[in-house]
Amino acid sequence: MNAPFNISLDAMGGDYAPDIVVKGVESARRRYPHARFLLFGDAGIIQPALDENESLAACCEVRHTDEAVTGDAKPSQVIRSGRNTSMWKAIESVKAGESRGVVSAGNTGALMAMSRLIMRMLPGIDRPAICSMFPSKVGETVMLDLGANAQCDSRNLVEFAVMGECFARAMLGLERPSVGLLNIGSEDLKGTDILREAAQTLRSSHLDMEFAGFVEGDDITKGTVDVIVTDGFTGNVALKTAEGTAKLFATFLRNAIRSSLMAKFGMIFAKPVLSQVMSRADPRRYNGALFVGLNGVVVKSHGGTDSIGFANAIGVAVDMISRDLNGRIGEQLDHLASQLAPRRPEDVTTSKSFEAESEAK
Amino acid sequence: MNAPFNISLDAMGGDYAPDIVVKGVESARRRYPHARFLLFGDAGIIQPALDENESLAACCEVRHTDEAVTGDAKPSQVIRSGRNTSMWKAIESVKAGESRGVVSAGNTGALMAMSRLIMRMLPGIDRPAICSMFPSKVGETVMLDLGANAQCDSRNLVEFAVMGECFARAMLGLERPSVGLLNIGSEDLKGTDILREAAQTLRSSHLDMEFAGFVEGDDITKGTVDVIVTDGFTGNVALKTAEGTAKLFATFLRNAIRSSLMAKFGMIFAKPVLSQVMSRADPRRYNGALFVGLNGVVVKSHGGTDSIGFANAIGVAVDMISRDLNGRIGEQLDHLASQLAPRRPEDVTTSKSFEAESEAK
Numbered sequence: 238m239n240a241p242f243n244i245s246l247d248a249m250g251g252d253y254a255p256d257i258v259v260k261g262v263e264s265a266r267r268r269y270p271h272a273r274f275l276l277f278g279d280a281g282i283i284q285p286a287l288d289e290n291e292s293l294a295a296c297c298e299v300r301h302t303d304e305a306v307t308g309d310a311k312p313s314q315v316i317r318s319g320r321n322t323s324m325w326k327a328i329e330s331v332k333a334g335e336s337r338g339v340v341s342a343g344n345t346g347a348l349m350a351m352s353r354l355i356m357r358m359l360p361g362i363d364r365p366a367i368c369s370m371f372p373s374k375v376g377e378t379v380m381l382d383l384g385a386n387a388q389c390d391s392r393n394l395v396e397f398a399v400m401g402e403c404f405a406r407a408m409l410g411l412e413r414p415s416v417g418l419l420n421i422g423s424e425d426l427k428g429t430d431i432l433r434e435a436a437q438t439l440r441s442s443h444l445d446m447e448f449a450g451f452v453e454g455d456d457i458t459k460g461t462v463d464v465i466v467t468d469g470f471t472g473n474v475a476l477k478t479a480e481g482t483a484k485l486f487a488t489f490l491r492n493a494i495r496s497s498l499m500a501k502f503g504m505i506f507a508k509p510v511l512s513q514v515m516s517r518a519d520p521r522r523y524n525g526a527l528f529v530g531l532n533g534v535v536v537k538s539h540g541g542t543d544s545i546g547f548a549n550a551i552g553v554a555v556d557m558i559s560r561d562l563n564g565r566i567g568e569q570l571d572h573l574a575s576q577l578a579p580r581r582p583e584d585v586t587t588s589k590s591f592e593a594e595s596e597a598k
Numbered sequence: 599m600n601a602p603f604n605i606s607l608d609a610m611g612g613d614y615a616p617d618i619v620v621k622g623v624e625s626a627r628r629r630y631p632h633a634r635f636l637l638f639g640d641a642g643i644i645q646p647a648l649d650e651n652e653s654l655a656a657c658c659e660v661r662h663t664d665e666a667v668t669g670d671a672k673p674s675q676v677i678r679s680g681r682n683t684s685m686w687k688a689i690e691s692v693k694a695g696e697s698r699g700v701v702s703a704g705n706t707g708a709l710m711a712m713s714r715l716i717m718r719m720l721p722g723i724d725r726p727a728i729c730s731m732f733p734s735k736v737g738e739t740v741m742l743d744l745g746a747n748a749q750c751d752s753r754n755l756v757e758f759a760v761m762g763e764c765f766a767r768a769m770l771g772l773e774r775p776s777v778g779l780l781n782i783g784s785e786d787l788k789g790t791d792i793l794r795e796a797a798q799t800l801r802s803s804h805l806d807m808e809f810a811g812f813v814e815g816d817d818i819t820k821g822t823v824d825v826i827v828t829d830g831f832t833g834n835v836a837l838k839t840a841e842g843t844a845k846l847f848a849t850f851l852r853n854a855i856r857s858s859l860m861a862k863f864g865m866i867f868a869k870p871v872l873s874q875v876m877s878r879a880d881p882r883r884y885n886g887a888l889f890v891g892l893n894g895v896v897v898k899s900h901g902g903t904d905s906i907g908f909a910n911a912i913g914v915a916v917d918m919i920s921r922d923l924n925g926r927i928g929e930q931l932d933h934l935a936s937q938l939a940p941r942r943p944e945d946v947t948t949s950k951s952f953e954a955e956s957e958a959k
Binding site: 372373374384387388419421427428429453454455456457458459467469470471473474475476477478479480481482483484485486488489490493494496497499500502503504505506507508509510511513514517518 | 733734735745748749780782788789790814815816817818819820828830831832834835836837838839840841842843844845846847848849850851854855857858860861863864865866867868869870871872874875878879
């Protein structure tokens with residue numbers, strides 16, 4: 238697990254780049270002394286920042302690029318004309334074998350489209366998914382897809398289940414994570430045909446997997462299962478609804494405390510535990526979504542994150558690399574392939590249709 | 599607004615019926631002195647409870663039924679053999695013109711199937727939706743569908759927009775509520791074809807409606823728009839995710855306070871405001887989901903609610919009746935019908951396919 242490896246960073250991606258990237262590496266390098274970092278971006282800014290700190294500079298290498306992907310760039314546009322951007326070069330370095338994974342806080346659609354074009358999919362996977370963790374009463378719940386695919390067929394969901402289960406093993410260190418399919422009731426007859434088909438396949442395929450059937454929206458935070466599988470539309474709405482609800486609660490709390498002198502006094506004593514609650518649900522803790530299903534490790538950081546959040550995103554990449562996520566996914570897919578009919582050609586997303594779809598993201 | 603009217607109550611529905619129903623009426627009758635209540639259920643239990651309180655008994659009438667719908671009954675089963683249940687009789691009394699609306703804390707699928715069979719749909723509406731409110735930073739956000747239709751076409755979504763807008767006028771007293779379509783991004787190209795079609799219709803139909811385009815999951819609690827329209831699958835997941843997140847936050851808070859003596863001391867002073875926060879997000883405040891689109895007012899209370907929650911569900915029914923929700927929906931639909939092609943026969947859900955679908959809920 239401690240063999241040294243390189244990680245490529247898109248140093249120009251995100252609202253506060255390259256500052257948060259350099260500072261993020263400074264935190265991450267202490268936690269992951271076996272990692273080295275290739276920083277892609279404007280060397281004129283990045284190199285001086287590194288040179289201020291000798292030990293930091295020692296584990297970093299800057300690769301100059303003149304261009305960067307903007308936040309509003311369309312995926313179809315960047316895959317045509319983005320070859321000189323920091324994001325492209327960072328992904329390309331993984332493909333070239335110079336590093337084992339890439340982290341970017343830049344444009345999500347562009348990162349997905351470029352990664353897919355340059356790295357290609359893992360054999361046997363039709364579409365990549367966005368995978369991350371939610372806090373739950375008992376720890377963390379892994380969930381995917383959080384927004385890569387607005388519409389999915391049952392085979393996509395089965396593949397997401399395989400990938401999410403492998404992510405939970407690598408990220409949470411679980412020996413046998415349980416997997417549920419998100420539905421609007423736990424009975425077998427609920428939901429759409431696609432969900433019923435996916436459940437049927439997961440039950441009958443003899444995959445080495447603890448499939449727990451259907452779960453509902455409140456099971457995300459209950460921690461009923463370790464991994465929750467859904468299409469990218471539902472997953473994205475659930476993620477943003479949960480974030481919004483947590484913020485609402487925090488706002489109500491803050492406003493209520495401000496409105497009362499007694500409460501302000503009480504808070505002098507209660508503040509440390511309140512900070513603890515806030516930190517338990519701190520979005521930076523959960524920063525770093527994996528684009529799973531690609532032939533390489535790609536981690537997307539929130540665009541607005543700070544250096545602590547960016548360091549956590551690097552941590553996700555480190556875990557995926559050290560624990561050989563894609564190796565395990567490959568083994569599971571071999572099981573699946575031996576039991577299911579091969580995908581019909583008309584079911585496989587062509588790069589043309591993917592491009593159109595990325596555009597629509 | 600103060601003309602007296604009757605409301606029918608399924609006195610046997612819910613985990614704590616008929617107790618919460620009788621006590622709920624006791625709270626509601628003070629708030630709504632112009633309402634009278636028809637209680638359907640076991641007269642041997644209900645009548646003695648009413649007789650303990652003369653003013654309560656004076657505004658109630660008990661209609662004895664021998665049977666009640668169980669929580670696990672299937673919709674297809676109850677519409678065949680549930681004609682003697684308290685739920686059926688309560689709905690039937692609305693159809694017969696004896697009362698203006700019905701409230702039940704019983705089996706959701708059964709209530710929907712029976713209401714649809716007995717009351718029929720409003721002319722021009724293909725499917726009913728479940729409509730309720732979420733707390734937001736600026737007040738309340740109305741959302742529908744929360745689970746009646748796992749799959750919707752674009753015309754369904756347009757009809758939900760019309761009905762949700764009328765609900766917001768009646769419930770929140772807004773003159774011109776704004777309406778958004780739930781999506782995974784606010785750009786016009788995001789999401790599914792169904793969503794883009796629905797947005798196009800809402801933009802071009804010259805409905806008397808403030809259509810604000812696409813919104814995302816976190817806009818529910820931000821209060822970006824007054825009404826959020828989505829299919830029943832996404833809406834149900836969002837509702838349960840929000841409930842789960844609020845509970846998680848409350849649990850973290852409780853556990854953190856318990857774990858620290860200093861915090862416990864501080865809480866002596868801060869408790870009143872914390873209770874205020876909890877009450878701001880109290881699910882009982884938001885109890886009472888309207889089944890909108892039916893030819894009559896049907897309100898579903900949470901099955902596990904107490905009498906305060908049940909009284910709030912009665913309040914939803916009172917508001918819908920007093921403010922003539924269905925009259926306003928009818929006017930808006932006339933606008934819509936003059937501008938859109940009539941539904942093709944193959945698009946209209948037959949009662950047979952509805953039955954099959956209810957079964958799957």
